[in-house]
Amino acid sequence: MSSFAKRLSPFWLSLGVVAGLYLFFLVAMLTATASYSSPGKLVEALGKREIQHSIVLSLITCTVTALLSLLLAVPVGYLLARARFPGKHWLEAALDIPIVLPPMVMGLCLLILFQTPFGQVIERFVPFTYTVFGVVLAQFTIGAAFAVRTMRHTFDHLSARPEDVAMTLGCTRSQAVWRVTLPAARRGMFAAASVAWARSLGEFGPILVFAGATRMKTEVLPTTVWLELSVGNLEAAVAVSLLMVLCAMVVLAAVKWVGEEV
Numbered sequence: 493m494s495s496f497a498k499r500l501s502p503f504w505l506s507l508g509v510v511a512g513l514y515l516f517f518l519v520a521m522l523t524a525t526a527s528y529s530s531p532g533k534l535v536e537a538l539g540k541r542e543i544q545h546s547i548v549l550s551l552i553t554c555t556v557t558a559l560l561s562l563l564l565a566v567p568v569g570y571l572l573a574r575a576r577f578p579g580k581h582w583l584e585a586a587l588d589i590p591i592v593l594p595p596m597v598m599g600l601c602l603l604i605l606f607q608t609p610f611g612q613v614i615e616r617f618v619p620f621t622y623t624v625f626g627v628v629l630a631q632f633t634i635g636a637a638f639a640v641r642t643m644r645h646t647f648d649h650l651s652a653r654p655e656d657v658a659m660t661l662g663c664t665r666s667q668a669v670w671r672v673t674l675p676a677a678r679r680g681m682f683a684a685a686s687v688a689w690a691r692s693l694g695e696f697g698p699i700l701v702f703a704g705a706t707r708m709k710t711e712v713l714p715t716t717v718w719l720e721l722s723v724g725n726l727e728a729a730v731a732v733s734l735l736m737v738l739c740a741m742v743v744l745a746a747v748k749w750v751g752e753e754v
Contacts, residue, residue, distance in 0.1 A: 561688035569643025599701025626703035635688035646680025
């Protein structure tokens, strides 16, 4: 039997049907949302001063969060991939907490943390609660966990042999990592930053609880959708949602393209 005939066997066809049905469901949702209003009204909604402020703030905070997440994810991901130490599995589980906890709970935990004496000391120097810094921190708390997981998988798939060879030639461990491993991990680094960026763009619960949704201050795109829905402005909510979908698709396409071309 040819390989093509094998792919057309009932087993593979059934799996294809399942995947096709799910894809149809996703496309149907996006198509229905995109066709809800006319392009002119969607552009008009995006022209509102409050929404333009949330767009700019989202782009800035997500970019800052992605960079901060990458700065954390590279060393922590390398530690988890290369080091062997007691309690490693517990550390890995602890670092995944932001991924499995409900987002609202993460926001509440941040809010309570900054009500403690420790948090109040920090607030004297850098105010986080209900500020733009709080938006970045809320995004970072979630996005960094995904970036760490991505970088850990990246280093897991990179052979340690080039590092060992570099060290036999006189490099220290840090020099070997800087000159050999990090250049080889550039695709994973881009993917980690992109995942953190995309995750931050869609984060709602922690931002709402910890940083609030004050217009022209801490309002970002997810909270804009909520604010517009709360006043019955469905067209503006749809316009912002489609913008977020477009951003997510661009990030996904960029990750796929870099993964194939680099």
